[in-house]
Amino acid sequence: MVRSTGYAAHSSGALLEPFSFERRDPGDHDIVVGILYCGICHSDLHYVEDHKRNRRFPVIPGHEIVGVVNVVGSSVSKFRIGEVVAIGCMIDSCRVCNKCLGGRENMCVERPTLTYGGFDRLSGRPNFGGYSNNYVIDENYAIRVPESLDKACAAPLLCAGITVYSPLRRWKVGPGQRIGVVGLGGLGHIAVKMARAMGAEVAVFTSSLGKRDDALAFGAHQVVMSTDSAQRASLKGSLNFILDTVSAPHDLNTYLDLLQPEATMCLLGVSPEPLSLSPMSIILGHKALVGSNIGGIAETQEMLDFCGRHLITAEIERLPLEQVNVAYERLRRNDVRYRFVIDMSKTGTNGAF
Ligand code: NAP
Ligand code: ZN
Numbered sequence: 001m002v003r004s005t006g007y008a009a010h011s012s013g014a015l016l017e018p019f020s021f022e023r024r025d026p027g028d029h030d031i032v033v034g035i036l037y038c039g040i041c042h043s044d045l046h047y048v049e050d051h052k053r054n055r056r057f058p059v060i061p062g063h064e065i066v067g068v069v070n071v072v073g074s075s076v077s078k079f080r081i082g083e084v085v086a087i088g089c090m091i092d093s094c095r096v097c098n099k100c101l102g103g104r105e106n107m108c109v110e111r112p113t114l115t116y117g118g119f120d121r122l123s124g125r126p127n128f129g130g131y132s133n134n135y136v137i138d139e140n141y142a143i144r145v146p147e148s149l150d151k152a153c154a155a156p157l158l159c160a161g162i163t164v165y166s167p168l169r170r171w172k173v174g175p176g177q178r179i180g181v182v183g184l185g186g187l188g189h190i191a192v193k194m195a196r197a198m199g200a201e202v203a204v205f206t207s208s209l210g211k212r213d214d215a216l217a218f219g220a221h222q223v224v225m226s227t228d229s230a231q232r233a234s235l236k237g238s239l240n241f242i243l244d245t246v247s248a249p250h251d252l253n254t255y256l257d258l259l260q261p262e263a264t265m266c267l268l269g270v271s272p273e274p275l276s277l278s279p280m281s282i283i284l285g286h287k288a289l290v291g292s293n294i295g296g297i298a299e300t301q302e303m304l305d306f307c308g309r310h311l312i313t314a315e316i317e318r319l320p321l322e323q324v325n326v327a328y329e330r331l332r333r334n335d336v337r338y339r340f341v342i343d344m345s346k347t348g349t350n351g352a353f
Contacts, residue, residue: 001025002032006132007324008058009048015325016048016131019058023136024123031079031139032071033087038130039064039156039314040327040340041186042247043270047117048328050272056117062130062342063089063115064158066151070134078139084151086143086304087135088158089294090114092121103298105141131324131342143301146308153313156186156339157304159294160314164191164243165303166295167266168198171241175199180235180242182226182255184211184218187245187268189338190314192218195243197310203235205255208334214315226250232258237285239263249273256281256289264288318343 001022008019026032044061065087069079079085093100093108100108113121116129145154164187173179173195181191182205195202196219204215205226215223224231235258242255242265249271256265267275267289282289295303307313315338319327327340 002134002136004128004132004134006060006128007321008060008128010058012055012057013049016328019060021060021128022125023128023134024120024125026071026073026136027122027138028073028075029138029140030073030136031069031076031085031142033065033067033085033135033137033142034070035065035067035130035133035135036343036345037066037152037155038062038342038344039159039186039316040324040331040342041156041159042331043159044129045328045331046247046270046272052272056126059117060128060131061116062132063087064155064160064341065115065130065135066145066155066158067135073139076139078144079142084145086145086154086158087115087130087137087141088143088162088300091127091135091137091141103296105296106294131321133344133347141297143297143304146304148308148311149304149313152318152341152343152345153316154304154307155341156190156314156316157307157312158300160186160190160339161194161307162295162300162303163187163268163292164245165194165306166299167243167268167292168194169299170292171264171266173198173200173241177201177240178203178238180205180239180255180258181220181245182242183245183247183269184208184215184338185245185247185334185336186314186339188243189214189218190312191243191245192220193312194306196220197306197312203239205232214337229254237261242266243268245269247271249275252276252289253278253281256287259285259287261285262287264290267291314339314341316341320344
């Protein structure tokens with residue numbers, strides 16, 4: 001077995017603390033990745049904090065991983081030792097259903113094996129995430145990182161990036177379109193950069209007055225205080241598409257009002273409380289309210305390559321693994337600009353075991 005260490009929460013709402021565990025021995029198709037960087041996604045915080053769902057503990061969160069290949073199995077052809085590699089939200093799936101065969105492993109009928117909080121399909125062991133020193137993964141579920149991207153700033157692309165890229169592509173966001181991004185956090189700020197690179201006109205809706213200048217610097221054409229109903233109303237019926245990345249309860253209906261007829265709002269944020277929908281918000285104007293969940297492996301590679309060409313990465317605050325609880329406390333208060341990334345590159349081991 002591969003010995004590993006990380007930071008785990010042992011129960012809902014608990015602080016994360018040092019934890020030792022084992023990963024499966026690398027098989028013929030596996031690589032062992034020494035983790036250099038891991039982003040802290042709001043979903044990690046939801047997992048640790050959401051008392052209502054029956055989550056599995058202990059948990060080591062982390063699904064925005066960039067590292068270096070330390071070991072390759074005998075049949076590995078995609079990666080070489082020393083190569084920079086990324087791991088996102090899923091590490092396996094059934095591989096035979098229509099969704100998997102069509103490159104939509106994120107919608108696998110058996111549900112994909114997530115990077116943490118589930119069980120490894122081969123060994124049956126619990127899966128632990130990227131706030132740790134290494135990961136054992138089948139090469140087919142790992143992603144190549146373009147050389148043009150800073151490795152630490154690229155880590156958040158593995159969840160935040162693909163989560164916004166996939167719907168932007170599916171709804172063909174591009175020139176001549178006016179789109180809205182609600183919430184300027186980890187997902188939101190990458191969505192602004194991508195939508196701008198795709199040629200759309202972007203309006204950002206933020207509840208944080210202090211984010212205005214940043215939003216403009218990321219490429220937004222317009223910044224609307226989401227708490228100001230008059231400002232919001234000025235965009236009534238004008239948007240072709242909205243990405244909603246808000247992590248907390250909020251009013252969907254006010255944003256649906258801003259869509260043009262037959263346009264779509266895509267929900268990405270996972271409010272821990274149910275959101276209420278007024279039927280007339282979508283009936284009038286034949287509007288669509290949809291959801292989207294990360295993306296497939298090929299699409300994640302496509303997204304990283306897109307970011308490599310357009311030099312899109314996250315704005316990050318680096319911190320050592322020992323300060324992960326400080327990051328969680330600040331994330332809870334919406335005090336992050338715009339993604340925390342745990343920096344394990346200076347441990348000198350590159351996750352070696
Ligand atoms: P984040 O960095 O914390 O950003 C969330 C943003 O929501 C905040 O920056 C804030 O933006 C806004 N917000 C927070 N509380 C609010 C409130 N009470 N009222 C109004 N706005 C509020 O989180 P993230 O990592 O981007 O994740 C966002 C959500 O997406 C989370 O729920 C996460 O679990 C979910 N997620 C979903 C997927 C998927 O596949 N669907 C993947 C990853 C994450 P402003 O300061 O600009 O208002
Ligand atoms: Zn995530």
